[in-house]
Amino acid sequence: MIAENGGPGEEELRELFQALRREEQRSVPGSPAPGSLALIRERRTRVRRRLQAWALAGCACAAMLIATVLIRRPDPSNAHPSPDVPVASITQWRPPTEFLLETPGRAMLYATPVLEMLPSLEPVGPHRRQQSRNPAQTEPSSPR
Amino acid sequence: MTAAGVASELERMHPASFGWALWCCGHRREEAEEVLQSAYLKVFEGTARFGGESSLRTWFFAVIRRTAAEQRRRRWVREQLLERWFVAPPEISAEPGPEAAASASESSRTLLEALKGLSPRQREVLHLVFYQEMTIEEAARVLEIRLGTARTHFERGKRQLRQRLAGGGTGLEGQR
Numbered sequence: 001m002i003a004e005n006g007g008p009g010e011e012e013l014r015e016l017f018q019a020l021r022r023e024e025q026r027s028v029p030g031s032p033a034p035g036s037l038a039l040i041r042e043r044r045t046r047v048r049r050r051l052q053a054w055a056l057a058g059c060a061c062a063a064m065l066i067a068t069v070l071i072r073r074p075d076p077s078n079a080h081p082s083p084d085v086p087v088a089s090i091t092q093w094r095p096p097t098e099f100l101l102e103t104p105g106r107a108m109l110y111a112t113p114v115l116e117m118l119p120s121l122e123p124v125g126p127h128r129r130q131q132s133r134n135p136a137q138t139e140p141s142s143p144r
Numbered sequence: 145m146t147a148a149g150v151a152s153e154l155e156r157m158h159p160a161s162f163g164w165a166l167w168c169c170g171h172r173r174e175e176a177e178e179v180l181q182s183a184y185l186k187v188f189e190g191t192a193r194f195g196g197e198s199s200l201r202t203w204f205f206a207v208i209r210r211t212a213a214e215q216r217r218r219r220w221v222r223e224q225l226l227e228r229w230f231v232a233p234p235e236i237s238a239e240p241g242p243e244a245a246a247s248a249s250e251s252s253r254t255l256l257e258a259l260k261g262l263s264p265r266q267r268e269v270l271h272l273v274f275y276q277e278m279t280i281e282e283a284a285r286v287l288e289i290r291l292g293t294a295r296t297h298f299e300r301g302k303r304q305l306r307q308r309l310a311g312g313g314t315g316l317e318g319q320r
Contacts, residue, residue: 008309013302016309018273021253024163028215029177031158037188 148189153200160276167271168212171256175215183211195213198285205286258308266301269294
């Protein structure tokens with residue numbers, strides 16, 4: 001029987017599959033005896049038990065590890081320092097980036113100016129002030 | 145059905161069951177043997193119980209199919225979790241393995257080659273109907289799908305397979 005599209009028909013397909021079946025079934029392994037199935041079951045049970053034991057051991061190790069970490073972790077409520085430990089005063093504290101402020105001429109900002117450099121000034125008193133108001137009285141008259 | 149009755153029936157069905165397991169495992173022989181053993185164990189341990197709703201063959205084929213899927217999934221997980229870091233796992237494909245190609249005749253090799261282009265569901269339905277000589281209804285029970293869906297997969301698979309065999313040359317042309 002030939003199909004409409006030119007390929008093999010249903011009977012030919014069936015025949016092809018049956019031929020494949022005959023070939024495949026030439027090398028079928030023997031049916032397992034109940035004894036061999038029992039052996040397989042026993043082996044699988046043994047393997048499963050061994051895996052379970054390993055899994056159990058792994059879980060126990062993980063639990064111990066977690067417990068150790070939890071026990072050794074510092075308590076955040078005890079985070080404040082004890083009074084015995086000396087604490088640096090805020091006035092003495094220097095930030096680690098302080099060197100960035102070391103600019104040229106910085107010393108001048110903090111140093112007291114040297115007064116010798118300025119013109120000398122006479123002390124200003126009330127008498128002196130009066131003289132400066134009437135210079136004609138104090139100064140000798142100039143020849144006219 | 146008694147346990148002894150089930151056992152003798154399974155023994156009688158063994159070649160057909162192995163054929164189905166082989167297809168469920170992409171023609172990888174060792175894997176198919178392991179799947180079939182696991183399926184037998186499920187039956188004898190009582191993990192899988194035959195309720196009598198369908199024929200024993202339909203039920204056992206569904207057990208084999210599920211066992212193969214479980215094994216595939218388990219192996220995938222194992223590869224992802226363990227073998228990635230230790231050893232490179234062998235490449236696994238859904239295509240028929242080299243053993244099948246080596247032992248098959250020319251026409252069977254062509255058939256296996258043509259089947260590669262079909263979807264897994266189509267391959268399964270065609271196998272159950274043509275290879276295992278089941279009805280489409282039985283195939284639907286094995287695959288746990290609706291009858292209409294199975295029929296659609298069967299028709300589409302058959303059409304595609306014909307086209308592939310006609311296009312690739314099956315050695316059947318000379319016979320026509």
